[in-house]
Amino acid sequence: MGGEQRYGEFVGVRRHGYVAELVLDRPKAMNAVSTEMARSIGAACAALADDRDARVVVLTSTHERAFCVGADLKERNSFSDAELVRQRPTARAAYTGVLELPMPTIAAVHGFALGGGFELALACDLIVADPTAVVGLPEVSVGVIPGGGGTQLLPRRVGAARAAELVFTARRVEAGEARELGLVDQLVGEGDDRTEALELGARIAGNSPVGLRAAKRALRLGHGLDLRAGLEVEDAAWRSVAFSGDRAEGVAAFNEKRKPQWPGE
Secondary structure, eight states, X not given: OOOEEEETTXXXXXXXXXXXXXXXXXXXXXXXXXXXXXXXXXXXXXXXXXXXXXXXXXXXXXOTTEEEOOBOHHHHHTOOHHHHHHHHHXXXXXXXXXXXXXXXXXXXXXXXXXXXXXXXXXXXXXXEEOTTOEEEOOGGGGTXXXXXXXXXXXXXXXXXXXHHHXXXXXXXXXXXXXXXXXXXXXXXXXXXXXXXXXXHHHXXXXXXXXXXXXXXXXXXXXXXXXXXHHHHHHHHHHHHHHTSHHHHHHHHHHHTTSOOOXXXX
């Protein structure tokens, strides 16, 4: 494992070969997302988006009882209306930073993943959770709505009616039910969420980085389109990789019965 690069006080990036671990590290506040932390998440994601050696990003937490409890409501309570308006772009940039990462992303969730914390997980392509995980979007219980992508990402996972029930009731969902409903993708042993997510990331990272990014682009851009339009999105993604160095290496390695050495271009 490589060393850790810090982005402010509360966010780090650790390298595990081609897997980058994006670490939420504000344990005294159970990773509540303050303005400073949001700014750091956005900065880390901007750097990762431009990093051609990062084939997969795994989002993790250093707090043993929480992934992230959402927005820092103590900080929010101190804001004037004008300050809240000024802070909004910074908060949005943190969530869209994760959402728009061009490589596959995996959230490793244990303990509480609530509000903006669950939205950070929803912004990832896959969610690995352990049995202690408790997820939910409780924003309407404090007079707001999910504002980090939750109203758009949750129905894409579980359908409109189920998402409406979860958002309107503001209820918390424990790990077993979360897996049944599709709120998380894999349920692993207690305390194993990070390890399993990193191992999954390593398996994914063994594939072509050009192919992975193109596949993610096709999946994201094609979702919700009618079939004909979706197939056009897929075709454009295929054309972007068909004449790449990765494609040439992949075919050559298959025929020569060896492991590919991806050029990443």
